[in-house]
Amino acid sequence: xxxxxxxxxxxxxxxxxxxxxxxxxxxxxxxxxxxxxxxxxxxxxxxxxxxxxxxxxxxxxxxxxxxxxxxxxxxxxxxxxxxxxxxxxxxxxxxxxxxxxxxxxxxxxxxxxxx
Amino acid sequence: xxxxxxxxxxxxxxxxxxxxxxxxxxxxxxxxxxxxxxxxxxxxxxxxxxxxxxxxxxxxxxxxxxxxxxxxxxxxxxxxxxxxxxxxxxxxxxxxxxxxxxxxxxxxxxxx
Numbered sequence: 162x163x164x165x166x167x168x169x170x171x172x173x174x175x176x177x178x179x180x181x182x183x184x185x186x187x188x189x190x191x192x193x194x195x196x197x198x199x200x201x202x203x204x205x206x207x208x209x210x211x212x213x214x215x216x217x218x219x220x221x222x223x224x225x226x227x228x229x230x231x232x233x234x235x236x237x238x239x240x241x242x243x244x245x246x247x248x249x250x251x252x253x254x255x256x257x258x259x260x261x262x263x264x265x266x267x268x269x270x271x272x273x274x275x276x
Numbered sequence: 277x278x279x280x281x282x283x284x285x286x287x288x289x290x291x292x293x294x295x296x297x298x299x300x301x302x303x304x305x306x307x308x309x310x311x312x313x314x315x316x317x318x319x320x321x322x323x324x325x326x327x328x329x330x331x332x333x334x335x336x337x338x339x340x341x342x343x344x345x346x347x348x349x350x351x352x353x354x355x356x357x358x359x360x361x362x363x364x365x366x367x368x369x370x371x372x373x374x375x376x377x378x379x380x381x382x383x384x385x386x387x388x
Binding site: 192194201203204205206209210211217219220251253263265266267268270 | 310321367375376378
């Protein structure tokens, strides 16, 4: 089982460049989320989706776009990269939150540096 | 903005010590509280998902309790081992949301 797959693992961008971080899961999970991890700040929610065609903002959405055209994929787009977006990005997925014992499964992370 | 707070931020203990951490969260609109273990250079992995006030869960030497009325959860590690060294994250989900909001984590270092 692949689980949650993120690509790329590492990326260096110049300020102003755009790019898409890919996230795919093969568990038929309805819920997918993007988080960023910065020192001393845990995981902060960027955007999330409760199903194909449905997305919503999290705690720190500015500068990022998402879409969810299929159940499997949830790409995160940086429209114009800024040094403040240097971070480690994690994608997570989970089965229906209606099942109260559902946990989140995480990808391996993407380390992004904006110079 | 939901406030999920964890304390302490970091903890250094000797092998064999027992330890505990705290997670505080909003006491209204509670749906679930998660605990995750996050080792360096790996991804977070779930320890517990807790949903009912008074819940107690256990996995080996690690256990957790939940008080939804006052908005806190404790994670206990009995007889800490060096392999327990990791960051422990709690995450809160409110009712009628799809959002899992994390605390900033407690980093545990267990010295042999």
